[in-house]
Amino acid sequence: MKVAELRGKSAAELNKLLVELHREHLNLRVQRATGQLAQPARFRSLRRDVARIKTILNEQASQASA
Numbered sequence: 650m651k652v653a654e655l656r657g658k659s660a661a662e663l664n665k666l667l668v669e670l671h672r673e674h675l676n677l678r679v680q681r682a683t684g685q686l687a688q689p690a691r692f693r694s695l696r697r698d699v700a701r702i703k704t705i706l707n708e709q710a711s712q713a714s715a
Contacts, residue, residue: 650698
């Protein structure tokens with residue numbers, strides 16, 4: 650996910666996307682536990698996407714309060 654794409658979204662859209670990413674992370678963990686994981690590198694990219702979204706949400710919150 651590109652940062653420019655995320656910055657164009659509202660806080661509600663980002664929160665919705667964050668929930669979807671957490672759900673996908675759960676599914677990947679289940680796949681890993683059952684031995685069916687096809688893309689182990691997806692964990693890393695998913696974790697970084699979550700961090701990007703949280704960073705942008707925090708930036709938006711700090712700009713709104715300032």
